[in-house]
Amino acid sequence: MEITGPLESQQFSPQEPGQADIDEYRRLSAEQAAGVGVVSTVWRKRDYAATVSAYLSVSYDPPTMLVSLYEGSRIAQAVAASGQWALTLLAAGQRRQANWLASPGAPIEGLLSQVPFRRGPATGCAVLDGGLAYFELATTAxxxxxxxxLVIGQVVSMGSATVRQPAMSPLLHYAGDYRSIQPQ
Structure with a gap:
């Protein structure tokens, strides 16, 4: 297959990208719409949760998922240490919760006090109310x-925290902002 038309290219060594390379990567990778979810865990009797857009289904048999978490974050440390976590897929109407849990300065104590949730039946991790779906996972790698x-987990429980309605749409992250699918 041949690609025709102008093709702009920026080359750099993957070992030593400069700040301009990093900024361009962020800009270009933001051109991919991604679903928005919340990862949560309980570690040392404390709830941890954060908004994510880098997750994927790895396998259907057995049901397995992966989430990418910034290594220096509290949520990454807690998920890695606890060995179990939950992922709630957010609906378009949950921008407020997504913004709150994406705030870098969110407090540890009372983090979920502004977010309606319930405990997952298998792990006890927070599952946000109103989400499109939830998955509870046991970390495998x-x-x-x-x-x-990159945290990989096998699904130990899953379901929907809400009754699906035709007008419901997922919360998406695209071009640095939250979006939703417009019904046609």
Whole structure:
């Protein structure tokens, strides 16, 4: 297959990208719409939760998922240490919760006091009310890659925290902002 038309290219050594390379990577990778979710865990009798957009289904048999977490974050440390976590897929109407849990200065104590949730039946991790779906996972592997931890988990419980309605749409992250799918 041949690609025609102008093709702009920026080359750099993957070992030593400069700040301009990093900024361009952020800009270009933001052109991919991604679902928004919340990862949560309980570690040392404390709740941890954070908004994520880097997660994926790894396998259907057995049901397995992966989430990418910034290695220096509280949520990454807690998820890696606890060995179990939950992922709630957010609906378009949950921007407020996504923003709150994405705030770098969010307090540890009372983090979930502004977010309606219930405890997952298998892990006890927070499952946000109103989400499109939730998954509870037992960690099977943690891989360090660049500035992130890739946490892989096998699903131990899943379901929907809400009754699906035709007008419901997922919360998406695109071009640095939250979006939703417009019904046609």
């Amino acid at each position: 943690v891989h360090e890659e660049a500035t992130h931890l």
